Amino acid sequence: MARITYDDQTAAAFKTVREVPRDGLGHWREAIRRHLSPLPGMTVADIGAGTGAFAAALSDWFGLSILAVEPSAAMRAQIPRRPGIQVLEGDASALPLADGSADGAWLSLVIHHIPDLEAAAREIRRVLRPGAPVLIRQGFPGRTNRVELVHWFPETARTVDTYPSVEQTCQAFAAAGFRRGALEQIPETYRTTLAEFLAQADTFRRADTTMRNLTEEEFLRGKERLRRAAQDAEETPSPEPRTNWLDLLVLR
Ligand SMILES: C[S@@+](CC[C@H](N)C(=O)[O-])C[C@H]1O[C@@H](n2cnc3c(N)ncnc32)[C@H](O)[C@@H]1O
Numbered sequence: 001m002a003r004i005t006y007d008d009q010t011a012a013a014f015k016t017v018r019e020v021p022r023d024g025l026g027h028w029r030e031a032i033r034r035h036l037s038p039l040p041g042m043t044v045a046d047i048g049a050g051t052g053a054f055a056a057a058l059s060d061w062f063g064l065s066i067l068a069v070e071p072s073a074a075m076r077a078q079i080p081r082r083p084g085i086q087v088l089e090g091d092a093s094a095l096p097l098a099d100g101s102a103d104g105a106w107l108s109l110v111i112h113h114i115p116d117l118e119a120a121a122r123e124i125r126r127v128l129r130p131g132a133p134v135l136i137r138q139g140f141p142g143r144t145n146r147v148e149l150v151h152w153f154p155e156t157a158r159t160v161d162t163y164p165s166v167e168q169t170c171q172a173f174a175a176a177g178f179r180r181g182a183l184e185q186i187p188e189t190y191r192t193t194l195a196e197f198l199a200q201a202d203t204f205r206r207a208d209t210t211m212r213n214l215t216e217e218e219f220l221r222g223k224e225r226l227r228r229a230a231q232d233a234e235e236t237p238s239p240e241p242r243t244n245w246l247d248l249l250v251l252r
Pocket of ligand 1: 002006019047048049050051052053054069070071072075090091092093107108109110113114115
């Protein structure tokens with residue numbers, strides 16, 4: 001069971017406010033290039049592909065063939081249907097993929113939803129070719145100091161603290177034969193201003209596990225912080241773009 005239900009309403013909210021615009025993903029593109037060494041035609045399993053933002057980006061950037069595995073029908077319905085992306089029903093512990101069929105696995109903001117991470121790691125080991133990397137994009141406990149949401153809504157860190165840590169994730173994957181590789185913090189930027197982010201806060205709350213767990217008071221306090229910062233930003237001639245940092249953990 002995922003921590004939240006990805007129904008039609010959540011999937012639509014996710015698509016509207018949580019997909020990082022492509023032009024804000026330049027650093028992710030370079031980091032993935034370094035760790036995956038992609039070649040056109042290589043196959044990558046996007047596990048917990050959600051609305052398919054990364055499936056589409058990986059396909060466009062590198063000419064990869066993407067196997068987008070996603071358990072929620074509502075999220076799957078949002079994945080772009082086009083050559084280079086195969087959309088499949090399944091979850092991390094039961095991948096609908098043949099043994100040794102993928103040259104890499106991509107898991108973005110998924111591992112905290114997986115009930116048995118060791119079972120998932122074994123399943124990922126089964127479908128990957130030897131030496132193929134697992135790339136995990138994640139906010140890990142104790143490493144959220146540059147996560148934008150945590151800045152405005154500090155109590156969101158309370159939920160992140162219940163997610164698998166870097167060490168627990170590495171242990172689960174080690175049991176399946178993976179060794180820990182790189183761990184880097186990668187920035188991503190948003191086009192929308194703080195005022196626009198504030199206007200989206202209620203929709204964002206519907207689509208984000210950490211925001212859903214805030215009390216009403218915590219949420220309102222965060223919105224007030226945002227409102228004040230948005231006002232200051234309006235008086236700044238050219239404010240910095242909004243930036244969020246997440247971890248990239250690589251195992252192989
Ligand atoms: C926060 S969304 C991330 C979506 C996408 N990877 C992204 O970064 O835009 C988490 C996704 O994981 C999916 N999910 C939940 N439980 C899962 C599981 N056991 N195995 C694989 N995916 C799962 C959810 O349905 C949801 O689409």
